Amino acid sequence: MMNSGSEKQRPGEFELIAELFAPLATAPGAFKLTDDAAVITPPAGHDLIVTTDALVEGVHFFANDRPDLIAKKSLRVNLSDLAAKGSTPAGYLLVLSLPGRIDTDWLRSFAHGLAQDQREFGVSLLGGDTTATPGALTVAITAFGHVPAGKTIRRSGAQVGDLIYVTGTLGDAGAGLACLKEEGGSPSAADREYLVHRFQVPEPRMRLGAALIGLASSSLDVSDGLLADLDHMAETSAVRIEVEAARLPFSPALQHLWPDETQRMLQAATAGDDYEIAFTAPPHRREDIMQAAVDTGTTVSEIGRVVAGKRVALLDFKGHTIPVKCPGYVHF
Amino acid sequence: MMNSGSEKQRPGEFELIAELFAPLATAPGAFKLTDDAAVITPPAGHDLIVTTDALVEGVHFFANDRPDLIAKKSLRVNLSDLAAKGSTPAGYLLVLSLPGRIDTDWLRSFAHGLAQDQREFGVSLLGGDTTATPGALTVAITAFGHVPAGKTIRRSGAQVGDLIYVTGTLGDAGAGLACLKEEGGSPSAADREYLVHRFQVPEPRMRLGAALIGLASSSLDVSDGLLADLDHMAETSAVRIEVEAARLPFSPALQHLWPDETQRMLQAATAGDDYEIAFTAPPHRREDIMQAAVDTGTTVSEIGRVVAGKRVALLDFKGHTIPVKCPGYVHF
Numbered sequence: 001m002m003n004s005g006s007e008k009q010r011p012g013e014f015e016l017i018a019e020l021f022a023p024l025a026t027a028p029g030a031f032k033l034t035d036d037a038a039v040i041t042p043p044a045g046h047d048l049i050v051t052t053d054a055l056v057e058g059v060h061f062f063a064n065d066r067p068d069l070i071a072k073k074s075l076r077v078n079l080s081d082l083a084a085k086g087s088t089p090a091g092y093l094l095v096l097s098l099p100g101r102i103d104t105d106w107l108r109s110f111a112h113g114l115a116q117d118q119r120e121f122g123v124s125l126l127g128g129d130t131t132a133t134p135g136a137l138t139v140a141i142t143a144f145g146h147v148p149a150g151k152t153i154r155r156s157g158a159q160v161g162d163l164i165y166v167t168g169t170l171g172d173a174g175a176g177l178a179c180l181k182e183e184g185g186s187p188s189a190a191d192r193e194y195l196v197h198r199f200q201v202p203e204p205r206m207r208l209g210a211a212l213i214g215l216a217s218s219s220l221d222v223s224d225g226l227l228a229d230l231d232h233m234a235e236t237s238a239v240r241i242e243v244e245a246a247r248l249p250f251s252p253a254l255q256h257l258w259p260d261e262t263q264r265m266l267q268a269a270t271a272g273d274d275y276e277i278a279f280t281a282p283p284h285r286r287e288d289i290m291q292a293a294v295d296t297g298t299t300v301s302e303i304g305r306v307v308a309g310k311r312v313a314l315l316d317f318k319g320h321t322i323p324v325k326c327p328g329y330v331h332f
Numbered sequence: 333m334m335n336s337g338s339e340k341q342r343p344g345e346f347e348l349i350a351e352l353f354a355p356l357a358t359a360p361g362a363f364k365l366t367d368d369a370a371v372i373t374p375p376a377g378h379d380l381i382v383t384t385d386a387l388v389e390g391v392h393f394f395a396n397d398r399p400d401l402i403a404k405k406s407l408r409v410n411l412s413d414l415a416a417k418g419s420t421p422a423g424y425l426l427v428l429s430l431p432g433r434i435d436t437d438w439l440r441s442f443a444h445g446l447a448q449d450q451r452e453f454g455v456s457l458l459g460g461d462t463t464a465t466p467g468a469l470t471v472a473i474t475a476f477g478h479v480p481a482g483k484t485i486r487r488s489g490a491q492v493g494d495l496i497y498v499t500g501t502l503g504d505a506g507a508g509l510a511c512l513k514e515e516g517g518s519p520s521a522a523d524r525e526y527l528v529h530r531f532q533v534p535e536p537r538m539r540l541g542a543a544l545i546g547l548a549s550s551s552l553d554v555s556d557g558l559l560a561d562l563d564h565m566a567e568t569s570a571v572r573i574e575v576e577a578a579r580l581p582f583s584p585a586l587q588h589l590w591p592d593e594t595q596r597m598l599q600a601a602t603a604g605d606d607y608e609i610a611f612t613a614p615p616h617r618r619e620d621i622m623q624a625a626v627d628t629g630t631t632v633s634e635i636g637r638v639v640a641g642k643r644v645a646l647l648d649f650k651g652h653t654i655p656v657k658c659p660g661y662v663h664f
Contacts, residue, residue: 221368
């Protein structure tokens with residue numbers, strides 16, 4: 001059925017949404033969600049950074065996942081993009097497409113998750129749109145941050161001779177998804193909980209991201225898998241990126257789940273949803289980067305180098321290329 | 333099925349999307365869609381205005397509608413919000429959730445529609461996200477505009493004594509939807525084509541919107557229906573808005589379709605999807621507004637006044653209130 005003006009389908013529900021979400025609109029330019037649009041202007045001398053990512057039920061999360069965690073992941077995958085650009089987050093717009101089964105409890109939990117993460121990351125809801133859908137629950141967020149003018153850390157800045165770094169550990173989220181799908185391995189309860197949490201509630205590296213301004217030559221967040229994402233970086237920077245397999249950082253839980261080193265390394269280098277930051281910097285910045293890691297409480301590992309050439313390569317301990325099925329997924 | 337990294341489901345298709353959409357990213361801050369985020373900074377002395385609206389298959393459009401028209405409507409409903417705030421459009425982000433049936437021809441037509449409207453309205457694609465969905469095709473757009481600092485025309489500025497105006501004609505889109513659903517009336521082919529076009533390709537009033545800065549005291553775009561939207565304006569402005577039914581502007585096609593004056597007036601005042609601008613201004617601005625209408629080639633009709641009190645009221649030619657079922661739909 002088609003309605004002109006979707007709000008007419010379930011007026012009570014949309015009033016509830018307005019009631020639940022208005023307290024989240026703390027920024028003055030959000031006008032408490034009572035206007036057609038929001039005003040967001042970066043501080044003087046700063047650029048505004050914008051990014052958008054959508055999560056779809058059955059593609060990015062399960063229908064019965066906790067609503068507060070769906071809310072957090074939806075926000076965090078966007079904040080992670082902002083972090084990779086060196087920007088400080090400010091606010092976000094929220095587009096919800098809701099199937100008929102969504103009830104009051106679901107909406108309250110979803111709003112609660114957003115409220116918690118707004119405090120955690122210092123952001124405000126700025127506006128949005130809610131529509132009914134005959135299909136899958138979809139959460140699309142557009143996030144805004146600011147960065148000193150002209151200082152945005154691009155994907156395209158990697159230079160021959162740079163070293164490559166990555167934050168945190170790789171492959172946990174992919175393993176967490178495998179656990180949820182009851183695939184591959186019999187983790188302990190504690191390991192399973194850790195890995196699933198890494199899949200459901202990624203940790204955007206906001207503080208390190210901002211600290212990389214002036215240090216990193218290029219940066220991106222690892223969402224499609226380390227090798228696929230570094231392949232994008234190699235392409236836009238017109239360089240070759242060589243990653244040393246033995247240097248990839250793994251969590252204890254991942255080492256327990258996948259004791260075979262080769263399997264672990266290949267899966268972790270190609271699994272998605274890590275939301276760690278991979279970045280490059282010239283060798284003389286090494287000490288500064290390690291200091292930034294300490295200052296921001298972020299684990300940072302050096303994993304390779306930038307050389308002349310094309311594409312990304314995974315190298316074994318002898319420096320030989322390890323064959324990887326890595327189709328170089330295209331971001332839009 | 334759930335994939336971590338939805339791009340992996342149909343890599344060929346997502347490469348095609350990147351290929352089709354990259355030429356639309358004409359703004360320097362869009363980085364040709366090769367980065368995680370875009371940079372958008374308003375000109376000095378201007379605020380940035382942001383708005384977001386999503387269209388869902390089966391709710392806002394039909395599955396077999398022309399893809400180029402779906403693209404145009406998705407963009408235009410957002411531009412209409414920018415126009416109502418007095419802002420000049422600059423760019424937009426696009427989130428597409430695509431069911432499996434979407435093919436190359438569909439995507440080409442969709443991109444073609446965007447390209448045409450980018451030229452029409454002087455905007456650039458800035459970035460976006462594409463995901464697969466097991467459900468309904470969903471197009472979510474976030475649009476950006478700029479306005480001289482502090483000059484955004486709010487919903488909340490209507491003052492007692494102001495006059496109320498609306499652009500264009502009312503009810504055409506609602507009648508167009510009725511035609512598509514084969515409901516109510518037997519229009520001529522020409523009238524049907526006109527009304528359906530008004531539903532499928534709304535005309536955002538960009539030039540008049542920008543000309544209203546400094547003239548209008550409050551403004552919004554008519555998306556849920558004139559009375560429902562003016563009720564929002566009355567609430568946020570803490571005033572009463574009285575609309576004279578006899579002054580509502582109708583197209584010839586609507587008058588042919590609904591010859592009964594009362595039925596036409598009630599339906600047109602409550603139908604959604606008009607995307608005309610309703611605004612208020614003090615009486616001494618009347619001449620300036622009529623001049624702005626002429627200068628921008630926009631029809632503007634005076635339809636009522638702002639008085640002390642609450643809510644919106646529709647008045648007959650004797651000044652009596654016409655009872656209208658008008659639940660005051662809640663925007664989020």
